[in-house]
Amino acid sequence: MNREDFEILKSDIIFFDNNATTFKPKEVVDAVVEYYTKYTSNAHRGDYKTSLKVDMRYEEVRELVKDYINAESSKEIVFTSGATDSLNMVAFGFFKNILKKGDEVLITKLEHASNVLPWLELESEIGIKVKYAKLDENLKLTPKSLEESLTKNTKLVSLAHVTNTIGDVRDIEKIGEILKKKNIYFVVDAAQSIGHRKIDVRRSNIDFLAFSGHKMLGPTGVGVLYGKYDLLVKMHPTRVGGGMNSYFESDGSFMYHEPPSKFEAGTGNIAGVIGLGSAIKYINKVGLKNIEKHDQELKDYLLKRLLEVENVTVLNKNAESANILFNIDGVFPQDTAVYLDHYNICVRAGNHCAKLLKDELGIKNTCRISLYLYNTKEEIDKLIEVLKNSKNIFEVVI
Amino acid sequence: MDKNLRREIILDNFQNPFHKKDGTFDGYIKINTNNESCIDNLDIYFKVEGGYIIDAYFNGEACAISTSATSIMLRRLIGKTILEAENLLKNYQNMINEKPYDENLLEDLIVYDEIYLQPNRKNCALLPSKAIERLVKDLKK
Numbered sequence: 001m002n003r004e005d006f007e008i009l010k011s012d013i014i015f016f017d018n019n020a021t022t023f024k025p026k027e028v029v030d031a032v033v034e035y036y037t038k039y040t041s042n043a044h045r046g047d048y049k050t051s052l053k054v055d056m057r058y059e060e061v062r063e064l065v066k067d068y069i070n071a072e073s074s075k076e077i078v079f080t081s082g083a084t085d086s087l088n089m090v091a092f093g094f095f096k097n098i099l100k101k102g103d104e105v106l107i108t109k110l111e112h113a114s115n116v117l118p119w120l121e122l123e124s125e126i127g128i129k130v131k132y133a134k135l136d137e138n139l140k141l142t143p144k145s146l147e148e149s150l151t152k153n154t155k156l157v158s159l160a161h162v163t164n165t166i167g168d169v170r171d172i173e174k175i176g177e178i179l180k181k182k183n184i185y186f187v188v189d190a191a192q193s194i195g196h197r198k199i200d201v202r203r204s205n206i207d208f209l210a211f212s213g214h215k216m217l218g219p220t221g222v223g224v225l226y227g228k229y230d231l232l233v234k235m236h237p238t239r240v241g242g243g244m245n246s247y248f249e250s251d252g253s254f255m256y257h258e259p260p261s262k263f264e265a266g267t268g269n270i271a272g273v274i275g276l277g278s279a280i281k282y283i284n285k286v287g288l289k290n291i292e293k294h295d296q297e298l299k300d301y302l303l304k305r306l307l308e309v310e311n312v313t314v315l316n317k318n319a320e321s322a323n324i325l326f327n328i329d330g331v332f333p334q335d336t337a338v339y340l341d342h343y344n345i346c347v348r349a350g351n352h353c354a355k356l357l358k359d360e361l362g363i364k365n366t367c368r369i370s371l372y373l374y375n376t377k378e379e380i381d382k383l384i385e386v387l388k389n390s391k392n393i394f395e396v397v398i
Numbered sequence: 399m400d401k402n403l404r405r406e407i408i409l410d411n412f413q414n415p416f417h418k419k420d421g422t423f424d425g426y427i428k429i430n431t432n433n434e435s436c437i438d439n440l441d442i443y444f445k446v447e448g449g450y451i452i453d454a455y456f457n458g459e460a461c462a463i464s465t466s467a468t469s470i471m472l473r474r475l476i477g478k479t480i481l482e483a484e485n486l487l488k489n490y491q492n493m494i495n496e497k498p499y500d501e502n503l504l505e506d507l508i509v510y511d512e513i514y515l516q517p518n519r520k521n522c523a524l525l526p527s528k529a530i531e532r533l534v535k536d537l538k539k
């Protein structure tokens with residue numbers, strides 16, 4: 001779909017690494033360039049026309065994000081440098097101050113490093129316990145298995161909405177309902193879902209939501225932390241400085257702004273935020289429902305075709321998102337990636353930053369294909385043809 | 399070197415690597431080596447006596463280039479003194495990085511003399527050399 005909007009697709013690249021990052025439509029690039037060529041100024045400091053324009057654009061994007069995830073107020077939208085930054089802020093600015101020794105945080109072994117390491121840090125810093133929820137035989141986290149994994153000490157559940165490895169789509173609405181009843185905090189890592197399917201933070205009772213712009217057609221270096229307003233009021237800024245304080249005096253007194261400003265110390269990624277706004281407008285125009293449908297059809301097609309290839313093993317036949325892990329039998333994934341790259345097909349090889357996955361899958365490294373709106377069946381056909389001819393792989397990679 | 403022969407040597411060392419075995423044994427120094435940007439991850443074990451590397455083996459997961467380079471490298475290192483190992487390593491690194499090197503000294507390690515044509519694989523070829531660098535450094539202390 002919409003391939004003509006992506007300048008980069010004019011080269012003959014086949015990009016199957018959309019979980020890592022996504023291409024940018026011309027509109028997004030133009031919005032960033034326009035800021036740098038037409039109205040470069042700092043935000044929140046405006047005494048002149050271009051600065052005022054920056055302020056307006058910046059705050060407009062907050063509104064766009066608010067509507068995109070159905071937050072109650074744009075004051076609940078904090079701009080960050082990405083999902084990793086957002087999750088770190090939640091762990092160290094909020095939970096570090098309210099959790100006590102022995103409290104438990106429940107995650108899964110399929111989480112991305114950015115939703116594991118902050119909690120392991122808190123485990124060693126303040127003595128909380130990191131627990132891993134039970135998964136079913138397809139490594140799926142069901143609301144039922146999640147509920148069974150809760151204990152009386154569980155204070156917080158932090159989950160990827162969609163995992164970047166096996167493509168499990170968690171039922172966050174159901175899970176949110178369960179956690180609300182039990183008064184347990186709910187943190188959602190939406191890095192892999194935000195550009196692919198609808199998220200409604202209120203309907204799912206989400207306390208904190210984290211995502212990155214670059215995985216949803218936006219620029220790198222910008223992301224969002226959503227937090228319920230009363231929680232943001234209690235949360236501490238993990239960075240302090242200009243733009244976020246009301247006053248500070250030589251007698252040592254100081255006061256910070258209200259959220260979200262409190263969490264946006266220093267000059268933000270203005271071009272990035274403006275680009276993110278443009279990406280959201282673009283996705284709204286295309287329609288998340290259409291993207292989801294396209295993802296689904298392509299994924300089914302990819303699976304069907306991969307199963308035709310004799311020496312290829314698919315490791316997550318039950319993937320729900322458009323994200324397939326495979327290996328060529330007897331070939332190290334890195335070598336497969338180099339082989340495919342020879343034909344201009346980009347796939348990711350590795351553990352995909354989910355280093356605990358090996359405990360569950362029994363395999364450390366895989367090749368990953370992750371699809372997005374601009375991918376096509378023809379590209380998949382090309383991949384299959386190259387894979388079917390992979391008997392000569394070492395002639396290519398060595 | 400002939401392209402096919404080069405490939406044959408690399409492939410043979412990948413598919414039937416020299417001294418690749420699991421387990422830990424007494425008297426060996428274990429050194430891990432991995433590439434930050436990718437997934438190659440090997441443990442190399444050295445047995446050093448009287449200033450000589452008298453044995454070495456390795457295990458772990460790595461691509462064709464990293465595995466074969468480790469295999470060939472270990473075969474060449476066994477029997478060498480630490481100083482000889484250091485010298486071999488220096489010449490090997492020079493070759494990978496397109497600097498002058500002594501071809502005779504490197505023997506079959508020269509199968510990687512064109513790896514610079516694939517910049518993304520230079521680190522694969524250099525994977526074992528990181529571990530040997532550490533070994534030499536530790537032993538010279």
Ligand SMILES: Cc1ncc(COP(=O)(O)O)c(C=O)c1O
Pocket residue numbers: 019020082083084085112114115160162163164189191192212353
């Ligand atoms: C599930 C998941 N969470 C978090 C992240 C981190 O995103 P970023 O690197 O943009 O901060 C990623 C990125 O791969 C991811 O896949």
